[in-house]
Structure formats: C-alpha cells, structure tokens
Amino acid sequence: MSNFFLPAATLWQRELVRFWRQKSRVLGVVASPLVFWLLMGYGSNDLGRYYSGALVLTVMFSAIFSTISIIEDRREGFLLSMLVSPAPRGSLVLGKILGSATLAWIQGLIFLAFAPLAGVSIRPLELVPVVAAIFLISFTLTGLGFAIAWRMESTSGFHAIMNLLLVPMWMVSGSLFPMATAHGWVKAIMWINPLTYSIALLNHTLRLPNASPGALTSLVVTAAFGLALLAASGLMAAQKATHSAA
Amino acid sequence: MIQVENLTHRYGDRTALADVSFEVRKGEIFGLLGPNGGGKSTLFRILSTMMAPNSGRAAIAGHDVVREAAAVRRQVGVVFQTQSLDKALTVEENLRAQGHLHGLSGALLGERMARAMERLGLADRRKDLVETLSGGLRRRVEIAKALLHHPLVLLMDEASTGLDPAARRDLSRHIESLREQEGVTILLTTHILEEADRCDRLVLLHQGAIVAQGSPRELRSSIGGDVVVLETNEAESLAGRIEQRFGVRPAALEGRVRVEIPNGHRFITEVVEAFPGAIESVGLHKPTLEDVFVRETGANIE
Secondary structure (H helix, E strand, C coil): CHHHHHHHHHHHHHHHHHHHHCCHHHHHHHHHHHHHHHHHHHHCCCHHHHHHHHHHHHHHHHHHHHHHHHHHHHHCCHHHHHHCCCCCHHHHHHHHHHHHHHHHHHHHHHHHCCHHHHCCCCCHHHHHHHHHHHHHHHHHHHHHHHHHHHCCCCHHHHHHHHHHHHHHHHHHHHHCCCHHHCCHHHHHHHHHCHHHHHHHHHHHHHCCCCCCCCHHHHHHHHHHHHHHHHHHHHHHHHCCCCCCCC | CEEEEEEEEEECCEEEEEEEEEEECCCCEEEEECCCCCCHHHHHHHHCCCCCCCEEEEEECCEECCCCHHHHHHHEEEECCCCCCCCCCEHHHHHHHHHHHCCCCHHHHHHHHHHHHHHCCCHHHCCCEHHHCCHHHHHHHHHHHHHCCCCCEEEEECCCCCCCHHHHHHHHHHHHHHHHHHCCEEEEEECCHHHHHCCCEEEEEECCEEEEEECHHHHHHCCCCEEEEEEECCHHHHHHHHHHHHCCCCEEECCEEEEEECCHHHHHHHHHHHCCCCEEEEEEECCCHHHHHHHHHCCCCC
C-alpha cells in the first residue's frame, strides 16, 4: 500500500511546494479570466452571466499550465527519474493529477472571492458544495490536460490542441450563452460537451441562472468524465514506449 | 551483472542498434564510447527500462529489462544526461522525493540521504535550491539521488558532458570511489576520450554496431608503435603516395593523413623529405582510443 500512496503523496506535495515558491504563477492564471470577465460583465451590464464561465476558465488555464509541463519534464526534469523508478505508474499519474488539480482548485477558490461582485449571495454552509464542485471540475480538467500532454512530443502541439479543442469546448459549454437559446447544431454539441455539465454544476451550486442540465446529471457526468480521464491517463502511462520520446 | 544479447533497434528506417552483444562483470566500470548518434543513447534507454528494443534481449542482475522492468528498476540507479532534478526544490527535497519513489521513508531514508550527501560532498548544500547550484554540483546531486536505494548497477548517460575539466576529474574520482567502496557496477556512455580511458573495459559503438571492445590498454596496443598525423591540403593524394612508397596503410580524414607505424620518429624524417611542400605540419603520438576508433570506422569520435 505504502508503495502506491507514498509516491503519489510525494508528487502531490512537490506540486504544492513548487507552486508556493512561484507565487507569480497565480497572478498569470487568475488575471486574464478576471479581466475578461470584468470586461464582458460590465460591458453587458450582467456580471453574473459570465461568472461561472470565467471561473471554469481560470481552472482550465491552471490545469493546462500544470500538465503542459509534463512534456518538458519528461525530456529534462523530474519526470525522468519517475519513469525509471519502481513506483507503480498508476500512483505517479494519480499524484501528478491530484497535485495539479489541487493547484487549479486553489486558483478557482481565489476567483471565488470575487463572487459577491457577480451578485452571488450564499450562506457559509452553502459554500461547501461550491468548493467541492470546483475541486471536481479541477480534477476533471487536469485529467483532460494529462491525457492530452502524455503523448505529446512538443509543447507547440499542446498549444494547437488548446486553441482548436479546449478553448472552443469552453466557448460552447454555456459559459458565454445558455443552451436554451442556442441554434440546433450548437445545442447538440453542447449536449455532448462534458464542460457543459461542469458549468451547469457550478451554476447550480452558486444559484446562478442557466443551470441546465439538472444538478444530479451535471454531477454524475462531470465525475464520470474525470474518472474516465484518470483511467485513460493511467493506461497510457503504463504502456511501453518503443519510440524515442520517453 | 549486465548481459546484452543481439540487441537491435530501429527508429523508422534508421538503424540505431545492430545486433549488439556484450557483458559487464560485477564491480566493473564499463564504457560505451562513440560519437553522438552512434547508438549509445538508445542502448542506455533500453537498459534503463525506458524503451523496449525491437529484438534481442538485455538483463541486469539476472532480470530481463523488458519483462521484469520493475525488478530491474529496484536494482539500477540512473543518472541522465539531461537534468532529472526539480530545480525549484532543494537538494534535500529532491532526494527525499526520490526516496519516496523507491518506497523509502522515515529514519531509514534520512540515514541514506545523509550518507549519500556526505559521500558526494553535498552535506553543506542540502538546504540549497537546485537552481542555485553549479553544473558539477547538480551532477553530484543526480548521483546521490541514484544511489539512495543502494543499486547494484549505476547507469550514467554522458555524465560529464557540459562540465569543466576540474568538475569532470572530480566526478570521476567519485565514480571510482563508489566502485571501490560500495562495489557498485557502473556502465557509462561517453564521447570523451579521457573518460573512456578510465574505464576498466569498453565497447566502441559506431552506427549502432560494436566496432571494437576490450580494456583501453588492449585497444590501444592493438595499434602497434606510434601514430603519425600529417596535416596537408591534399590528404587523399598524399595518402595514396605514402601507401605506394612506404607500404603502409594511411587513413585520410579531414585534411589529415594518419599513419600507424613502428618507430614513428624515423618515418617522419623520411616522409617529410619524400614529399617536400605537401605537408603543413607533423605530429607524433602514442595510440589513443580515438586512433582505434578512426582505424575501425574511418570516422572521428567528436
């Protein structure tokens, strides 16, 4: 047991220590969604409408920054020695994803501090599901980042995927416009987009409008997507390489 | 301790390893010498369990590197050419994380860390962030890290690349004492001749194949006598004329003619008189591993 959890715990801790020593990273991740939100929000005179979308964007940026480091780290960095250690690959994947998810979560919580501006007023106890939802979304998006980054040979490839897949995914997730008013085919994409359920989950817990699909569906889909990505990442990491990278 | 049998590996069309076989005995310092792209790194990746070969097999301490990768990983310490330290962490934190990856913890890990740091002269730097350390010190942290789990075998990939001569000598002193005091078997890849010269035995790799193997002394003495190097503007033609006249087999390479010959000093006077004006400069030396490599492959190492 300790041979599984000890490596995972040490990787998780490493992410936190690194993060603490590079606090300027927080600013970079939180600032751009914040500016974006304030501009869109004040511009449309409706700060509440874009709040959950901007929070998810913060989490997504953090998840991307943390997992993109895998690509370099594997060629020149700590990941190299992980790959030749006897620690189970599953435990390495779990540690990395949980560590990065924790960072994304912390940054999501920083963004949460701006909730009063969005007109969100919830009692302290109601914060618990909000905080839990942000963690779940962080975990899911980090899993997505990991699954993409693991096979990548270069960071530029990741940037391309970010622009062609992740950002559009975010745009049609209910972050910018509600599903109810979307055109037929966009609506169809929104139905199958896992991020739609993340945004809805957040809207449910924050009691913001546009909370659709339902709370339970959103929770189940987000969690299932996260676990599926964790499993996929674990399987990919366990495969033997026959090519030069890793 | 290490058996390599008929290893072959290709990246697409390019053959990186062609039927390579050798054996490393317990407690040896064994070198893989060759130019970049010669197959050393591929061999290193296979032995360190990072990659499976197309065919052939390799075993460390009796465990197959593909089928029993986990067992191999417990017995092997790996020092990479590129850095495998976390620069944002301190020396101590890097070592602790590494210990955890090997399932070490608590007082035992503390002891091992203290010992490894002492052994490599890092005790007073343990609280320093890795990013503040020099290249030579970082390399020593890498080695300390690779030793925590008391491996039987240490694999080092181009360990002295990028180090200045003093740091390089310092590193080989540490490697030597590891072998003496801990009985660790060491396999290192290098393209640096003086490093190869300090190995007990080595193989010369060129284009994925072994072109020569033995102890540095054996390899050097396979060249009888001296090596005379003539710098010239007409290497090919001069080599041909020397061959005709002296009945030796000179090698022409990059503006130089290289001749292996007993009593080189006598040959020099004769050759300079025989071809006045054709020779820019003359050099004489005892055979080096580079000479062996040039003779076997017709190419330079560096």
